[in-house]
Amino acid sequence: MPTKSTPHHHGNLRRALVSAGIELLSEGGRANLTLRKTAARANVSHAAPAHHFDGLDGLLQAIAAAAFLQFTDYMVSARANGQQDAQSQLQSIVRGYLDFAQDHEALFDLIFSEPIKNAKNPELVNASARAFEVLSETCALFHEHPNGPLVNEIRIWSSVHGYAILRKFDRLRPHPAAPAIPFDWIMPTLTPKANT
Amino acid sequence: MPTKSTPHHHGNLRRALVSAGIELLSEGGRANLTLRKTAARANVSHAAPAHHFDGLDGLLQAIAAAAFLQFTDYMVSARANGQQDAQSQLQSIVRGYLDFAQDHEALFDLIFSEPIKNAKNPELVNASARAFEVLSETCALFHEHPNGPLVNEIRIWSSVHGYAILRKFDRLRPHPAAPAIPFDWIMPTLTPKANT
DNA sequence: TGTACATCAGTGAACGCGCGTTCACTGATGTAC
DNA sequence: TGTACATCAGTGAACGCGCGTTCACTGATGTAC
Numbered sequence: 210m211p212t213k214s215t216p217h218h219h220g221n222l223r224r225a226l227v228s229a230g231i232e233l234l235s236e237g238g239r240a241n242l243t244l245r246k247t248a249a250r251a252n253v254s255h256a257a258p259a260h261h262f263d264g265l266d267g268l269l270q271a272i273a274a275a276a277f278l279q280f281t282d283y284m285v286s287a288r289a290n291g292q293q294d295a296q297s298q299l300q301s302i303v304r305g306y307l308d309f310a311q312d313h314e315a316l317f318d319l320i321f322s323e324p325i326k327n328a329k330n331p332e333l334v335n336a337s338a339r340a341f342e343v344l345s346e347t348c349a350l351f352h353e354h355p356n357g358p359l360v361n362e363i364r365i366w367s368s369v370h371g372y373a374i375l376r377k378f379d380r381l382r383p384h385p386a387a388p389a390i391p392f393d394w395i396m397p398t399l400t401p402k403a404n405t
Numbered sequence: 406m407p408t409k410s411t412p413h414h415h416g417n418l419r420r421a422l423v424s425a426g427i428e429l430l431s432e433g434g435r436a437n438l439t440l441r442k443t444a445a446r447a448n449v450s451h452a453a454p455a456h457h458f459d460g461l462d463g464l465l466q467a468i469a470a471a472a473f474l475q476f477t478d479y480m481v482s483a484r485a486n487g488q489q490d491a492q493s494q495l496q497s498i499v500r501g502y503l504d505f506a507q508d509h510e511a512l513f514d515l516i517f518s519e520p521i522k523n524a525k526n527p528e529l530v531n532a533s534a535r536a537f538e539v540l541s542e543t544c545a546l547f548h549e550h551p552n553g554p555l556v557n558e559i560r561i562w563s564s565v566h567g568y569a570i571l572r573k574f575d576r577l578r579p580h581p582a583a584p585a586i587p588f589d590w591i592m593p594t595l596t597p598k599a600n601t
Numbered sequence: 602t603g604t605a606c607a608t609c610a611g612t613g614a615a616c617g618c619g620c621g622t623t624c625a626c627t628g629a630t631g632t633a634c
Numbered sequence: 635t636g637t638a639c640a641t642c643a644g645t646g647a648a649c650g651c652g653c654g655t656t657c658a659c660t661g662a663t664g665t666a667c
Contacts, residue, residue, distance in 0.1 A: 218610055218662055238519050239435075244654065254612050256655080261610090264654075314519075323434050323514055326574060341576070356590050359579045363571060364591040370570055371563030378522055380537070380562075383555045394552050395560040397593070414629055414643060439620065450645050452622080457643090460621075609663070616656075623649075630642070 223261040223271075225251040230272045234315040239322075244268065269319075270330040276316035277336035283309040284343045295350035295401040300393075302347050303369050307392060310373040317373070351399035364397040419457040419467075421447045426468045430511040435518075440464065465515075466526040472512035473532035479505040480539045491546035491597040496589075498543050499565050503588060506569040513569070547595035560593040 219225065229250035233242045244265050245255040262268040287305035291297050310317040319325060325333070344362055354360035372392050375381055381389035415421065425446035429437045440461055441451040458464040483501035487493050506513040515521060521529070540558055550556035568588050571577055577585035 222610080243652080245652075255653095256613080256657090257611060259655075318519055321570060321574070323510075354590070356586070357579070359577075360586055360590055363568070363577060363586050364564075366576075367564045367567030367571060367591055368560075369563075369567065371565065371567035372559070374517060374566055374570075375559060375563060378517070381555075381559060383553070390552070390556055390559050394550070394556055395563055395593075397591075418643080440622095441620065451620095452624090452646075453644060455622075603667105605666085607663105607665080609661105611661080612659075614657090614659105616654105618653080620651085620653090621649105624647090626645075626647105628642105628644080630640105632640080633638085634636105 226258055226261060227271050227275050230268055238315060270328050270333045273320050273325045274333040274336040276320050277340050280309050281340045281343055298347050302343060306369050307373055350402060352402055361399055368395060368397055422454055422457060423467050423471050426464055434511060466524050466529045469516050469521045470529040470532040472516050473536050476505050477536045477539055494543050498539060502565050503569055547597055557595050564591060564593055
């Protein structure tokens with residue numbers, strides 16, 4: 210008799226609440242996310258989340274951590290599914306980056322938002338660091354920039370992040386009927402290390 | 406007898422409310438901005454803003470419009486005060502862009518935020534368009550990109566915007582003690598039209 | 602296998618708070634004559 | 635210059651609402667023996 214209602218002990222309420230919160234964010238942005246709505250979406254009383262998160266901020270950070278993991282997965286999956294030379298790998302993670310920004314706009318906004326900026330939550334910090342590592346790994350396939358480490362990463366990352374924002378604001382067209390300028394046209398060029 | 410208390414007819418309450426709202430945003434971000442707090446900051450009853458704005462959204466859009474004007478002023482002033490060759494002008498507006506992002510972080514966040522994205526308020530739309538024009542004017546001093554118009558603008562703008570975000574998240578250092586990588590090192594290169 | 606018991610993860614009522622909004626009001630300003 | 639009057643831009647009380655949080659509670663789970 211594995212099914213039938215479970216009035217107590219949801220099983221994995223924490224995960225369910227994070228999912229519910231992501232839905233609410235996607236539907237109505239940050240203003241739509243409250244503990245009470247999240248609990249209701251997870252079919253649980255509004256006091257239940259207190260057993261799993263330290264207030265609204267705790268929920269927000271847990272959501273951001275989950276978002277970073279998914280963000281990383283977009284990049285890693287794209288890289289794994291593409292060709293394996295350096296240039297292709299770099300293009301793949303950039304595609305993953307931009308796809309995530311488009312498919313999950315609310316989460317993309319969240320992870321680069323002010324309240325998340327200074328969060329110390331280790332789960333969140335680790336998830337964030339992992340996303341950045343993916344970029345670094347891929348940049349490591351190229352010759353270091355003459356000015357030193359991290360410069361390649363910043364060149365790529367600045368471009369792709371800015372491009373994502375401009376696309377969100379529909380600023381990539383000379384006029385409304387024109388196609389959007391593709392990222393390929395503005396992507397900085399790096400020099401691969403070896404003949405891969 | 407020009408002074409003495411003015412219980413009614415503030416003079417320019419609308420402007421005072423926008424200023425008060427900017428202060429509140431700077432102090433505590435979007436969550437700190439409410440009509441009641443804004444009215445209190447402007448030393449006015451909490452019902453007074455209704456005579457000047459269409460609710461909180463109206464105030465928010467007015468603040469965003471004011472922010473765009475100030476943003477534009479940062480770029481235009483920097484350009485006017487620098488050397489006048491094409492490359493210097495471009496560097497100047499980029500410096501203005503980055504200075505604004507740093508000096509007015511809350512406003513920078515606001516003008517590129519979701520709630521402002523789809524606002525139709527003409528004052529706001531015009532202020533936004535003007536900021537973008539400044540970049541276009543300056544890019545017009547360079548040869549058009551082989552792929553057509555707007556490509557130079559997108560290259561510069563993506564980089565500088567992304568760089569501003571990375572700096573905000575303190576991601577411009579290989580390690581905590583290192584200096585931040587300067588924007589000069591990642592700025593895309595354009596070809597000036599004439600020998601200015 | 603059964604029983605006692607501690608702990609965990611929910612419920613639902615209650616609370617106080619700040620919010621946006623409404624409304625009758627009133628004093629200041631501007632205009633007509 | 636003076637008077638009447640409409641309009642404008644404030645006040646302050648009142649409202650209902652959704653919020654986070656607290657609290658006593660209870661049923662389910664896990665553990666000791």
